[in-house]
Amino acid sequence: DVKVTQSSRYLVKRTGEKVFLECVQDMDHENMFWYRQDPGLGLRLIYFSYDVKMKEKGDIPEGYSVSREKKERFSLILESASTNQTSMYLCASSLMAGGYYEQYFGPGTRLTVT
Protein backbone atom coordinates (compact mmCIF):
# COMPACT_ATOMS: atom_id res chain seq x y z
CA ASP A 1 0.00 0.00 0.00
CA VAL A 2 1.18 3.46 -0.88
CA LYS A 3 1.68 5.56 2.18
CA VAL A 4 1.74 9.35 2.12
CA THR A 5 2.28 10.95 5.49
CA GLN A 6 2.09 14.56 6.58
CA SER A 7 3.97 15.88 9.57
CA SER A 8 1.00 17.35 11.45
CA ARG A 9 -2.76 16.86 11.45
CA TYR A 10 -3.43 20.21 13.12
CA LEU A 11 -1.29 23.31 13.27
CA VAL A 12 -1.93 26.74 14.75
CA LYS A 13 0.41 29.56 13.81
CA ARG A 14 0.50 33.31 14.21
CA THR A 15 0.39 35.85 11.40
CA GLY A 16 3.85 36.50 10.04
CA GLU A 17 5.37 33.21 11.16
CA LYS A 18 7.26 30.99 8.74
CA VAL A 19 5.49 27.65 8.48
CA PHE A 20 6.79 24.34 7.21
CA LEU A 21 4.49 21.52 6.15
CA GLU A 22 6.22 18.23 5.47
CA CYS A 23 5.09 15.36 3.28
CA VAL A 24 6.74 11.98 2.86
CA GLN A 25 5.82 9.16 0.48
CA ASP A 26 7.24 5.66 0.62
CA MET A 27 6.62 4.38 -2.92
CA ASP A 28 9.39 6.03 -4.91
CA HIS A 29 6.89 8.21 -6.79
CA GLU A 30 8.33 10.85 -9.05
CA ASN A 31 5.45 13.31 -8.89
CA MET A 32 4.35 15.09 -5.75
CA PHE A 33 1.73 17.78 -5.23
CA TRP A 34 0.54 20.28 -2.67
CA TYR A 35 -3.10 21.35 -2.66
CA ARG A 36 -5.28 23.41 -0.46
CA GLN A 37 -8.81 22.26 0.13
CA ASP A 38 -11.46 24.86 0.87
CA PRO A 39 -15.26 24.41 1.03
CA GLY A 40 -16.90 25.42 -2.21
CA LEU A 41 -13.57 25.76 -3.99
CA GLY A 42 -12.49 22.15 -4.11
CA LEU A 43 -8.80 21.28 -4.33
CA ARG A 44 -6.52 23.89 -5.80
CA LEU A 45 -2.97 23.08 -6.83
CA ILE A 46 -0.31 25.15 -5.10
CA TYR A 47 2.88 23.52 -6.37
CA PHE A 48 3.95 20.41 -8.21
CA SER A 49 7.27 18.58 -8.30
CA TYR A 50 8.22 16.00 -10.92
CA ASP A 51 11.69 15.17 -9.62
CA VAL A 52 14.22 16.07 -6.97
CA LYS A 53 14.85 19.83 -6.99
CA MET A 54 12.34 20.27 -9.83
CA LYS A 55 9.15 22.22 -9.21
CA GLU A 56 6.38 23.99 -11.04
CA LYS A 57 3.93 26.58 -9.84
CA GLY A 58 0.36 25.48 -9.67
CA ASP A 59 -2.74 27.65 -9.79
CA ILE A 60 -2.28 29.51 -6.49
CA PRO A 61 1.46 29.70 -5.66
CA GLU A 62 1.45 33.21 -4.19
CA GLY A 63 2.67 33.25 -0.61
CA TYR A 64 4.05 29.71 -0.83
CA SER A 65 7.29 28.04 -1.78
CA VAL A 66 8.39 24.40 -1.86
CA SER A 67 11.45 22.28 -1.41
CA ARG A 68 12.26 18.82 -2.68
CA GLU A 69 15.76 17.77 -1.72
CA LYS A 70 14.98 14.04 -1.60
CA LYS A 71 12.62 12.05 -3.79
CA GLU A 72 10.41 10.94 -0.93
CA ARG A 73 10.01 14.32 0.76
CA PHE A 74 8.17 17.42 -0.45
CA SER A 75 7.89 20.44 1.82
CA LEU A 76 5.51 23.36 1.58
CA ILE A 77 6.69 26.64 3.08
CA LEU A 78 4.58 29.60 4.00
CA GLU A 79 7.13 32.39 4.09
CA SER A 80 4.99 34.72 6.21
CA ALA A 81 1.71 33.17 7.23
CA SER A 82 -1.45 35.19 6.79
CA THR A 83 -5.00 34.56 7.96
CA ASN A 84 -6.16 33.87 4.41
CA GLN A 85 -3.87 30.85 4.38
CA THR A 86 -6.00 29.16 7.01
CA SER A 87 -7.04 25.99 5.23
CA MET A 88 -6.69 22.22 4.89
CA TYR A 89 -3.49 21.31 3.07
CA LEU A 90 -3.26 18.03 1.21
CA CYS A 91 -0.13 16.42 -0.15
CA ALA A 92 -0.28 13.78 -2.88
CA SER A 93 2.10 11.67 -4.91
CA SER A 94 1.58 9.81 -8.16
CA LEU A 95 3.15 7.41 -10.58
CA MET A 96 1.98 6.26 -13.96
CA ALA A 97 0.76 2.67 -13.85
CA GLY A 98 -1.53 0.92 -16.28
CA GLY A 99 -1.46 3.91 -18.60
CA TYR A 100 -2.73 6.49 -16.17
CA TYR A 101 -1.68 8.41 -13.07
CA GLU A 102 -3.43 7.80 -9.79
CA GLN A 103 -2.85 10.33 -7.06
CA TYR A 104 -2.37 9.08 -3.51
CA PHE A 105 -3.21 11.55 -0.80
CA GLY A 106 -1.97 12.18 2.68
CA PRO A 107 -4.36 12.68 5.60
CA GLY A 108 -4.11 16.47 5.42
CA THR A 109 -2.90 19.22 7.71
CA ARG A 110 -5.47 21.68 9.00
CA LEU A 111 -3.63 24.96 9.42
CA THR A 112 -5.10 27.83 11.37
CA VAL A 113 -3.36 31.21 11.19
CA THR A 114 -4.40 33.64 13.91
Next chain:
Amino acid sequence: AQRVTQPEKLLSVFKGAPVELKCNYSYSGSPELFWYVQYSRQRLQLLLRHISRESIKGFTADLNKGETSFHLKKPFAQEEDSAMYYCALNRGGNTGKLIFGQGTTLQVKP
Protein backbone atom coordinates in the same frame (compact mmCIF):
# COMPACT_ATOMS: atom_id res chain seq x y z
CA ALA B 1 -9.66 26.92 -20.70
CA GLN B 2 -9.61 23.69 -18.75
CA ARG B 3 -12.31 23.57 -16.15
CA VAL B 4 -14.35 21.13 -14.05
CA THR B 5 -17.71 22.16 -12.67
CA GLN B 6 -19.77 20.35 -10.06
CA PRO B 7 -22.94 22.41 -9.81
CA GLU B 8 -24.25 20.93 -6.55
CA LYS B 9 -22.55 21.61 -3.22
CA LEU B 10 -24.85 19.23 -1.41
CA LEU B 11 -26.98 16.33 -2.59
CA SER B 12 -29.26 14.76 -0.03
CA VAL B 13 -31.15 11.54 -0.77
CA PHE B 14 -32.83 8.76 1.15
CA LYS B 15 -31.34 5.30 1.40
CA GLY B 16 -32.36 3.21 -1.60
CA ALA B 17 -32.94 6.21 -3.87
CA PRO B 18 -30.96 6.70 -7.08
CA VAL B 19 -28.03 9.08 -7.00
CA GLU B 20 -26.53 11.23 -9.74
CA LEU B 21 -23.62 13.52 -8.96
CA LYS B 22 -23.10 15.95 -11.80
CA CYS B 23 -19.79 16.86 -13.38
CA ASN B 24 -19.20 18.99 -16.46
CA TYR B 25 -15.82 19.73 -17.96
CA SER B 26 -14.15 21.99 -20.46
CA TYR B 27 -11.16 20.56 -22.33
CA SER B 28 -9.90 20.69 -25.89
CA GLY B 29 -8.75 17.25 -26.83
CA SER B 30 -9.51 13.82 -25.49
CA PRO B 31 -10.24 14.13 -21.76
CA GLU B 32 -9.19 11.78 -19.01
CA LEU B 33 -11.61 11.99 -16.11
CA PHE B 34 -11.77 10.62 -12.60
CA TRP B 35 -13.96 10.58 -9.54
CA TYR B 36 -12.28 10.86 -6.14
CA VAL B 37 -14.05 10.31 -2.83
CA GLN B 38 -13.36 11.38 0.75
CA TYR B 39 -15.26 9.57 3.50
CA SER B 40 -15.48 11.13 6.92
CA ARG B 41 -12.11 11.13 8.69
CA GLN B 42 -10.44 9.30 5.79
CA ARG B 43 -8.08 10.50 3.13
CA LEU B 44 -9.10 11.37 -0.40
CA GLN B 45 -8.92 8.34 -2.69
CA LEU B 46 -9.64 7.38 -6.27
CA LEU B 47 -13.10 5.96 -6.81
CA LEU B 48 -13.09 5.37 -10.54
CA ARG B 49 -11.75 6.59 -13.87
CA HIS B 50 -13.63 6.85 -17.11
CA ILE B 51 -11.25 4.81 -19.19
CA SER B 52 -11.74 1.65 -17.18
CA ARG B 53 -15.55 1.72 -17.53
CA GLU B 54 -15.84 -0.25 -14.32
CA SER B 55 -18.34 -0.19 -11.48
CA ILE B 56 -16.89 0.51 -8.06
CA LYS B 57 -19.08 0.16 -4.95
CA GLY B 58 -22.05 0.20 -7.31
CA PHE B 59 -21.06 3.53 -8.86
CA THR B 60 -20.62 4.07 -12.58
CA ALA B 61 -19.73 7.11 -14.63
CA ASP B 62 -20.04 7.52 -18.37
CA LEU B 63 -18.13 10.06 -20.36
CA ASN B 64 -20.47 12.03 -22.62
CA LYS B 65 -18.29 14.04 -24.98
CA GLY B 66 -21.27 15.69 -26.67
CA GLU B 67 -22.51 17.13 -23.39
CA THR B 68 -18.99 17.36 -21.90
CA SER B 69 -20.23 15.55 -18.82
CA PHE B 70 -19.03 12.76 -16.56
CA HIS B 71 -21.84 12.23 -14.09
CA LEU B 72 -21.48 9.69 -11.28
CA LYS B 73 -24.47 7.41 -10.80
CA LYS B 74 -25.67 4.74 -8.43
CA PRO B 75 -29.09 3.13 -8.68
CA PHE B 76 -29.63 2.57 -4.94
CA ALA B 77 -27.82 4.77 -2.44
CA GLN B 78 -26.50 3.34 0.83
CA GLU B 79 -25.78 5.25 4.03
CA GLU B 80 -22.09 4.37 3.71
CA ASP B 81 -21.98 6.30 0.43
CA SER B 82 -22.21 9.54 2.40
CA ALA B 83 -19.00 11.40 1.57
CA MET B 84 -17.47 14.27 -0.37
CA TYR B 85 -17.06 13.50 -4.07
CA TYR B 86 -14.71 15.31 -6.42
CA CYS B 87 -14.63 15.09 -10.18
CA ALA B 88 -11.15 15.57 -11.66
CA LEU B 89 -9.68 16.11 -15.12
CA ASN B 90 -6.15 15.27 -16.25
CA ARG B 91 -4.57 18.52 -17.42
CA GLY B 92 -2.65 16.74 -20.15
CA GLY B 93 0.98 16.01 -20.76
CA ASN B 94 2.90 13.42 -18.80
CA THR B 95 2.64 14.92 -15.35
CA GLY B 96 -0.59 13.51 -14.00
CA LYS B 97 -1.65 16.96 -12.83
CA LEU B 98 -5.37 17.16 -12.18
CA ILE B 99 -7.95 19.89 -12.11
CA PHE B 100 -10.56 19.24 -9.44
CA GLY B 101 -14.14 20.38 -9.30
CA GLN B 102 -15.60 22.16 -6.32
CA GLY B 103 -16.84 18.94 -4.76
CA THR B 104 -20.29 17.64 -3.88
CA THR B 105 -21.24 16.37 -0.45
CA LEU B 106 -23.52 13.37 -0.72
CA GLN B 107 -25.71 12.81 2.30
CA VAL B 108 -27.69 9.57 2.37
CA LYS B 109 -30.42 9.65 4.98
CA PRO B 110 -31.78 6.48 6.61
